[in-house]
Amino acid sequence: MQMRLMVDGDGSPVKEEVIRLGQRFQLPVIIITSVDHYTTKEYPPFVRLVYVDKGADRADYQIVKEILPGDILITQDYGLASLVLPKQARVFHHSGKEYLKETIDTLLMQRYLSAETRRAGKRTKGPKAFTQQDREQFYEIVSQILQKTE
Structure with a gap:
């Protein structure tokens, strides 16, 4: 079965980069x-858009249902990453950082603690603005990963 590139598309700033990677590596x-x-x-024929109903986590449920071993998922959602990793898929943040089974629990705990801090009325720092340099870094990192799998 051929590897596929999947994108959690609701907030992804790297959809175009993933499409370029798909074209370059014929995925x-x-x-x-x-x-x-x-x-x-209009998207090229190798790109499939899957629309899900409105509602929290609907896209996540669809991704978990569709992902196959060997696929690569791009998401910023730690919770989704934790559900996909056991399915032998690789998961990357749009920064290019790979989520790993060994570190996902720590990320989930940090997310929980930040949510508790916000619930207590305190402020937490949000993500920094995503730049063109960030896009290029993502493209290079995932490109190198895909070259190794050819």
Whole structure:
């Protein structure tokens, strides 16, 4: 079975980079997103858009259902990453950082503690703005990973 590139599309800033990677390495790309993000934009034939109903975690459920061993998922959602890793898929943040079974529990705990801090009325730092340099770094990192798997 051929590896596929999957994107948790609701907030991903690297959809275009993933499409470029799919084209370069001749891999199918699947973008799973809410109907809230419906587009009439034309995509190449190797790109499939999957729309899910509105609602919390609907895209996540679809991704968990569709992902196969060997696929690569791009998401910023630690919870989703933790559900996909046991399915022998590789999971990357849009920064290019790979989520690993060995570190996912720590990330989930940090997310929990940040949520507790916010619930207590304290502020936490949000993510820094995503730059063109960040996009290029993502592309290079995932490109190197894909070259190794050829």
